[in-house]
Amino acid sequence: xxxxxxxxxxxxxxxxxxxxxxxxxxxxxxxxxxxxxxxxxxxxxxxxxxxxxxxxxxxxxxxxxxxxxxxxxxxxxxxxx
Amino acid sequence: xxxxxxxxxxxxxxxxxxxxxxxxxxxxxxxxxxxxxxxxxxxxxxxxxxxxxxxxxxxxxxxxxxxxxxxxxxxxxxxxxxxxxxxxxxxxxxxxxxxxxxxxxxxxxxxxxxxxxxxxxxxxxxxxxxxxxxxxxxxxxxxxxxxxxxxxxxxxxxxxxxxxxxxxxxxxxxxxxxxxxxxxxxxxxxxxxxxxxxxxxxxxxxxxxxxxxxxxxxxxxxxxxxxxxxxxxxxxxxxxxxxxxxxxxxxxx
Numbered sequence: 612x613x614x615x616x617x618x619x620x621x622x623x624x625x626x627x628x629x630x631x632x633x634x635x636x637x638x639x640x641x642x643x644x645x646x647x648x649x650x651x652x653x654x655x656x657x658x659x660x661x662x663x664x665x666x667x668x669x670x671x672x673x674x675x676x677x678x679x680x681x682x683x684x685x686x687x688x689x690x691x692x
Numbered sequence: 693x694x695x696x697x698x699x700x701x702x703x704x705x706x707x708x709x710x711x712x713x714x715x716x717x718x719x720x721x722x723x724x725x726x727x728x729x730x731x732x733x734x735x736x737x738x739x740x741x742x743x744x745x746x747x748x749x750x751x752x753x754x755x756x757x758x759x760x761x762x763x764x765x766x767x768x769x770x771x772x773x774x775x776x777x778x779x780x781x782x783x784x785x786x787x788x789x790x791x792x793x794x795x796x797x798x799x800x801x802x803x804x805x806x807x808x809x810x811x812x813x814x815x816x817x818x819x820x821x822x823x824x825x826x827x828x829x830x831x832x833x834x835x836x837x838x839x840x841x842x843x844x845x846x847x848x849x850x851x852x853x854x855x856x857x858x859x860x861x862x863x864x865x866x867x868x869x870x871x872x873x874x875x876x877x878x879x880x881x882x883x884x885x886x887x888x889x890x891x892x893x894x895x896x897x898x899x900x901x902x903x904x905x906x907x908x909x910x911x912x913x914x915x916x917x918x919x920x921x922x923x924x925x926x927x928x929x930x931x932x933x934x935x936x937x938x939x940x941x942x943x944x945x
Contacts, residue, residue, distance in 0.1 A: 627885045633707070674882045684706055685730055685875055688817075 614659055621666045622647055628673045633680070693749035694845070694867065696739045697802050698773065699794070699812035699824060700755045701729040702764040706817055716916045718787065728764040730880075731813025733771075735873040737880040738843060739811050740772035747845045748809070750774050754801055756794050758782040762896060769891035770883035776896040777801060781908055788910035793901070795827035800904040802832060807868070809850070814839055814872040825872035835865040839874040 612620065622643070629639030653659055704710060705725040712719055728736075742748035753768040755761040756779040765776035779797050781789055802810050810832075815822035829836035837843075837852035841860065844851040854861045855874045883891075901908045929935045939945045 624885055677882065678879055681706060681730055682875070682879070685817075689875070 614656060614663075617663055618647075618659070621663055624670060625666065625673075628670060631677055694742070694747060694808040695806060696742060696748045696751045697798070697805060697807040697810045698732070698735050698739045698751060698753050698768065699798055699810070700732040700736060700753050700764050700768050701813070701816045701818075702726050702755060702757050702761045703729045703816050703818040706730055712917055712919045716918060717914065718917050726760065726763070728767050729813050729816045729818075731815060731817070731873055731875070732764075733813075733880040734875065734877050735811040735813050735871075736768050736771050736773060737878045738840075738871075738873055740881075741878065742809075742843075742845070743772065752777060752801075752805055752807065754779065754798060756781050756789065756797055758786055765896055766888065766891050767883045769894045769896075770887040771881055773894075775894065777899060778896055779899050779901060779904070781901060785908050785910065788912055788914065789908060790911060791821045791823035791827055792911060793906065793908045795824050795831055796906045797901060797904055798824065798828045799831035800906060802828070802868075804904075809867060810834075810870040812870070812872050814874055825870050829870035832868070832870065835867075835869040836871075837863055837865050837869060838872040840871050841874050841876045843871060843877070 625643055626640065629636050629643060632639040650662060653662070703726065704719070704721065705727045708725055710719050736751075736753065739748060739751045743751055751773045752775045753765055753773040754777045755765050755768075759780065759782070761780075762776075762778050765778055769776055779801075781793075798810060798812070810825075810828060812825045812828070814825065825838055826836060837850065837854060839855045840852045841855045842853035846864075849864055849866050850869060850871070851862065851864050852871060854863060855876065927938075929938060936945065
């Protein structure tokens with residue numbers, strides 16, 4: 612996939628993850644849009660590559676956050692220890 | 693190689709604040725986010741891991757409920773389940789659907805599909821019944837291992853570590869068996885977007901309770917659904933003497 616395609620893909624994937632965001636999808640979407648817009652004029656392929664890598668890292672973080680949030684809530688609700 | 697059946701229930705999302713309907717007939721479900729019961733997610737994850745370890749050959753997920761139950765089946769398919777079975781139950785029958793009915797359905801499907809292992813979540817976060825696994829094992833006359841926090845497969849048996857009051861119990865059980873998943877069994881994976889897309893190509897079989905010969909007519913009548921009592925707000929007292937006086941009044945010291 613071209614770099615441009617990968618950036619688009621990253622954006623769409625992040626939007627998908629935003630649907631479960633604790634502060635709401637709209638909050639997530641505006642922030643995400645702003646961040647992508649901020650770097651829209653970047654042309655250096657190496658820098659873009661770095662940004663994509665960072666985006667993929669953020670996805671992993673969000674996944675971990677959701678998992679932990681759910682686990683902790685369940686633990687608080689159903690277990691006393 | 694074992695064939696595995698997992699039960700998945702569509703429940704109101706764990707993060708949603710539950711509201712009771714003003715007429716006390718139930719809780720508000722319209723326009724409320726639903727998702728897979730977290731304990732069922734753990735059950736699905738365990739089945740998928742068994743398949744990745746080449747212990748399970750095929751995983752079938754079952755969900756009983758209205759048409760939207762297919763969404764949780766899709767999630768299960770995206771996590772790695774091979775086939776979904778949707779048992780359509782809607783309207784008044786769904787409102788009074790109980791673990792008794794569901795376990796009859798699960799038992800029937802387990803026999804039809806010739807599965808060796810049934811894994812379900814230990815309880816659903818909406819009704820908190822904690823009965824389906826036990827009753828399914830009862831109807832099938834299979835062994836049961838509830839509240840599993842670890843599952844190991846032997847040649848023709850499984851060793852399950854169970855979470856019990858104040859500790860752990862390790863039991864060995866013959867197959868076929870019914871296992872219910874506890875919170876610490878594993879950490880379920882996230883159903884990614886590409887996998888959700890791929891899951892759309894996986895088959896979902898539609899059945900009705902009638903096809904399975906299961907009677908889902910109500911066994912209970914919902915009399916009233918009420919919110920738990922709200923906690924009284926705390927009070928700040930100016931000094932220790934007032935605190936002690938108040939505690940004495942309340943008969944706490």
